[in-house]
Amino acid sequence: MKWLVILGLVALSECVVIIPLTEIKTLRETLREKNLLTNFLEENIDNTSQNATDDPKMSLHPLRNHLDLVYFGNITIGTPPQEFRVIFDTGSSDLWVFSINYSSPHCCANKLFNxxxxxxxxxxxxFFGFRYTSGMIFGSLGYDTVRIGNLENQGQAFALMxxxxxLEDTPFDGILGLGYPSLALEGTTPIFDNLKREGIISQPVFAFYLSSxxxxxxxxxxxxxxxxxxxxKLRWMPVSQIGYWQITMNRITMKGMVVGCFNGCQAILDTGTSMLAGPTKSVTIIHKLINAIPFGEEYEVPCSSLTQLPTILFTINGKYYPVPAQAYIWKNHRGRCLSRFQGxxxxxxxxxxxxxxxVFLRLYFSVYDRGNNRIGLAPAV
Incomplete structure (x- = not known):
């Protein structure tokens, strides 16, 4: 599911509260009980870079965590600069923002580019149209100076929505895609590729740390x-297909049972999606194993069962990436505990x-290396 599917959650974000860590097991406790802690720490004890790209000229930009649903940061467009809150999205490649020509019956808390x-x-x-799983956006194409902190690209293509x-009531003003150029509008170049081509960044990598x-x-x-x-240390895996940040995954297991990716599968690392999304068959199996029952369009579990829920293991490139219940269940303001798996x-x-x-990327710091077409993962601090 792309981010647009998740916007239904954004509209309900006032109903979301964060689960206190005292109510459920930590990742370390869960791993210890499953006899996985020793192996997990041994595999990740080395703090060396393992050929990670490291440069003193790198540029860090803060992101705001909106209720563990979306992450966005500030950019500017134009001269003089107009500021916008955008999602830095590894699941798309275009930059777009709301424009003054945006027509809506209830406009509009978003910043509009003039x-x-x-x-x-x-x-x-x-003119263009973007199609997403649950909607579309329409607009026109323009060029202007775009700045991400001290990184500036003149004549950057972007879309004026x-x-x-x-798509209504979003807490952000647009999307900045960080996928490969093949996903971008025909005839345009994504901003990361322009930064790389023009030598504005010295190394062709970017990385995300998402707070919880x-x-x-x-x-x-x-x-x-x-x-x-x-x-x-970072564990590297090759991009399996150029376009999305896509990798090959071995399997997904729970309680020693394969619950998804039965014969190997593909996985996309997507900072623009809040959920763990997969085939309905596999998600149904997972919901049955955690005794989740339908609640509207979502699934819930008894909050009293949180400490007993199993850890789910994603095996990628032969390595385990555990996702405990504290990551794949969230608790709303009415005290309901809802699954973050979606079919x-x-x-x-x-x-x-x-x-x-x-859900996954909060647990694992992620590095996207365009120079070598690979992704690096390591446990986030």
Missing amino acids: PHLSTTFRDTSK RRQIG GKENGSVVMFGGVDHSYHRG GREHSNKPEAWVLGD
Whole structure:
């Protein structure tokens, strides 16, 4: 599921509270009980970079954690600069923001880009439509100066959103895609590729640290890796198909039983998705094993059972990546404990695929290396 599917959760974000860690087991406690702690620590004890790209010129940018649902940071567009809150999204490749031509019956808490106020804006009179799982956005294409902190690219292509279907009440003003160029609008170049091509960043990497349960502390970094945000060494895995940040996954297990990715599968690491999304069949198996029952369009478990819920193991490149109950269950303001697994990603003519969203990426610091087409993961601090 792409981020647009998750926006239904954003609209309900006032109903979300963070589960106190005292109510459920920590990752360390869960691993110890499952006899996995020793092996996990042994595999991740080395604090060396293991060929990670590390550069003193790297640039760190703070992200705001909005209720563990979306993460966004500030950029500016135009001259003089107009500021916008955007999701830095590894699951797409285009940059778009709301524009002054945005039409909505209930407009609008979002910042709107005004091209008439920018002396460097260039219009193309080209129109586009983005299709997502649960909606579409429509707009026009333009070029202007875009700044991410001290990183500046002049003449960057971006989309000015005019109309949408299925996208309301977002706490952000746009999306900045960090996927491969093949996903971008035809004839345009994503901003990361422009930064790389023009030598604005010295190394072709970026990385994410996503905080859990607190608004501040999350960062996206460009041009290098700050190793203080993870424990142990980075484990590298090749990108299996250029486009998304896509890798090959071995299996998903729970209580020693394979519950997903039965014959190997593909997985996309997506900072723009809040959930763990997979085929309905596998998600149904998981919900049965944790005794989850339907609650509207979601699934809930008795909150009294949280300390007994099993850890789920994602095996990638032969290594375990545990996801405990404290990560895949969240508690709303009414005291209901809801699953963060979501089905619906089956295709009759395509291999099984999963999306590892923020539920997974809060646990594991992630590095995206375009120079070597690989992803690095290590336990987040």
